[in-house]
Amino acid sequence: MAQSTSENNTPALKLFNTLTGQLEPFLPLDSAGKPEGQPECQKVKMYVCGPTVYDDAHLGHARCYITWDVLYRFLKFLGYKVEYVRNVTDVDDKILNRAKERGETPAELAERNYHSFTADMKALNVLPPDKEPRATEYIGEMLQGIQAIMDKGAAYRTTDGSVYFRVSAKADYGKLKFGTNDPEALKKHLEDLKSGARVEVDEEKESPLDFALWKAVPLSDANGWESPWPAAGADKGWGRPGWHMECSAMNHAVFGEQIDIHAGGADLIFPHHENEIAQSEAWTGHQPFAKYWLHNGFVNVSGEKMSKSLGNFSTIKKLLERYDANTIRYFLLTNHYRMPVDFNDESLQAAENRVKKMHRTIQAAVKFLNLDNTQLGSLVIKDSSDLMQMTQLKKLIAALNEDMNTAQGLKHLNYAQGQLNLALQDQVPLDEELKIYSIGVAYPEDTDKVRIIKNCLIDLISVFYHLGFSFELIFKTSISNLENLKLQDAVSQRKTAKAEKNWVEADRIRNEILAQGYQILDNKDGTTTVEKDGVEILRV
RNA sequence: GGCGGCAUGGCCAAGUGGUAAGGCAGGAGUCUGCAAAACUCUCACCCCCAGUUCGAAUCUGGGUGCCGCCUCCA
Numbered sequence: 001m002a003q004s005t006s007e008n009n010t011p012a013l014k015l016f017n018t019l020t021g022q023l024e025p026f027l028p029l030d031s032a033g034k035p036e037g038q039p040e041c042q043k044v045k046m047y048v049c050g051p052t053v054y055d056d057a058h059l060g061h062a063r064c065y066i067t068w069d070v071l072y073r074f075l076k077f078l079g080y081k082v083e084y085v086r087n088v089t090d091v092d093d094k095i096l097n098r099a100k101e102r103g104e105t106p107a108e109l110a111e112r113n114y115h116s117f118t119a120d121m122k123a124l125n126v127l128p129p130d131k132e133p134r135a136t137e138y139i140g141e142m143l144q145g146i147q148a149i150m151d152k153g154a155a156y157r158t159t160d161g162s163v164y165f166r167v168s169a170k171a172d173y174g175k176l177k178f179g180t181n182d183p184e185a186l187k188k189h190l191e192d193l194k195s196g197a198r199v200e201v202d203e204e205k206e207s208p209l210d211f212a213l214w215k216a217v218p219l220s221d222a223n224g225w226e227s228p229w230p231a232a233g234a235d236k237g238w239g240r241p242g243w244h245m246e247c248s249a250m251n252h253a254v255f256g257e258q259i260d261i262h263a264g265g266a267d268l269i270f271p272h273h274e275n276e277i278a279q280s281e282a283w284t285g286h287q288p289f290a291k292y293w294l295h296n297g298f299v300n301v302s303g304e305k306m307s308k309s310l311g312n313f314s315t316i317k318k319l320l321e322r323y324d325a326n327t328i329r330y331f332l333l334t335n336h337y338r339m340p341v342d343f344n345d346e347s348l349q350a351a352e353n354r355v356k357k358m359h360r361t362i363q364a365a366v367k368f369l370n371l372d373n374t375q376l377g378s379l380v381i382k383d384s385s386d387l388m389q390m391t392q393l394k395k396l397i398a399a400l401n402e403d404m405n406t407a408q409g410l411k412h413l414n415y416a417q418g419q420l421n422l423a424l425q426d427q428v429p430l431d432e433e434l435k436i437y438s439i440g441v442a443y444p445e446d447t448d449k450v451r452i453i454k455n456c457l458i459d460l461i462s463v464f465y466h467l468g469f470s471f472e473l474i475f476k477t478s479i480s481n482l483e484n485l486k487l488q489d490a491v492s493q494r495k496t497a498k499a500e501k502n503w504v505e506a507d508r509i510r511n512e513i514l515a516q517g518y519q520i521l522d523n524k525d526g527t528t529t530v531e532k533d534g535v536e537i538l539r540v
Numbered sequence: 541g542g543c544g545g546c547a548u549g550g551c552c553a554a555g556u557g558g559u560a561a562g563g564c565a566g567g568a569g570u571c572u573g574c575a576a577a578a579c580u581c582u583c584a585c586c587c588c589c590a591g592u593u594c595g596a597a598u599c600u601g602g603g604u605g606c607c608g609c610c611u612c613c614a
Contacts, residue, residue, distance in 0.1 A: 265614030350564035
């Protein structure tokens, strides 16, 4: 539809491709031969590097997976048939070491952390991928790939039965890191890289840049797999896959030789993604392995780089104790995904203030329209060809088309909220078209005000939804019945005091309620609303 | 040492060469017993210097400062 393409029929969505170092129009491989400008019939193969499940997920994971969640949602909204694959790395030295420390098997540890990760993602309202392949399930595919690479002369064995990738066999090695295909430039860059490389232990490596596809381990090691490459004198090979091989193997198995999007954190550009490209392209002989390489920026914590060594990393669980998922998402989306982002209380607090106001407005509209909380989802415009007069939703698409400019997107979210607030208090919304059309569940008896509010609400929650905010959190409260009764009692006592113009007593009761962590709001119609964390829990 | 990124109001942050989005905080007002919420109004010549241009936050060169990758990390 027109919304996903510009006037001259080129795709409107542009993404920054690390491979070329440029902003590029998004054209999936599957678009060849398809009618132009109809994403609804085009497939998109999207792969995101998943977690290594050796510990609880941290802020870096949150930023990464929320970023690509927004892209996934957007591509689907535009009409692409997206197959989103996010792997789980469950074989790795870190997992082995951690399991040893804890006295459990690597499989147990991985399983536990995988479930913890899944729970975190759900709590953050990150959509599950279509497939979550696990590295250990693809050892056979890895062995096959390694053999294929060796057969093509791009890898070699060492006497202990390890296999290394021969970087010199790949003329364009370094193209991702350096963003160029120029052989002369790459040659120079690689020389610089080599001179800066740390000393490698393996004397048999032809070049310090060569990396392991397969690491031999002693036959006595329980955490190994049989390989076709025995050490000198042994009758059977034994070892573990190199770090990068898993992604190549899973991509090959699930998607085939080429994919559209490969995304992950910027720290993976080198060496992980560079090596993945090298081995995958050497394996299949087809390039590019991935057409678009997308990377999200780093996470800092209060101005410092978040890192394992600094010990300043916070887990998602810890963060969620303090801020809800919509706040975290709002905060992240105010920053462009490629820029570094700094987690600090001041910024999170600003996001929280904003999100609470957003929740409050939506609650008010839901109440006014007498909707059931669960009805919100069904009101969302989910098809980009059905935008009609949803002006802010249209603007959201335009913003996301520009390399996922979510900060601009939030501007439209905020504007939509402003419109709804105006409508709720009988003021004329600035956008005339919102008054004219009738959309969603419209009934003949709807008054102008009902229709306007409904239109404003649909525009707002559609933007809200497509940015991945959670509806559930708008209405989420946790308050016991006993507490509820106490509050009701207090509010009605205050009402009596107010009626008697006993302001001292009325204020005393209000302060008591405030002290318990509730907000109290007197409405124009004489009712009183009690809120907790910006969510209405009582209206008397 | 090699490569790359970023410098925008008190804070966070967008910005496609044409005269500075948005948010948070603040100030003034409307409403209100007061307060809160909501609404209205208000709050920046974009690190420095030079250049290109009719015109630059946006392009070029130089400087200063901060950060990252090159080692496991999303």
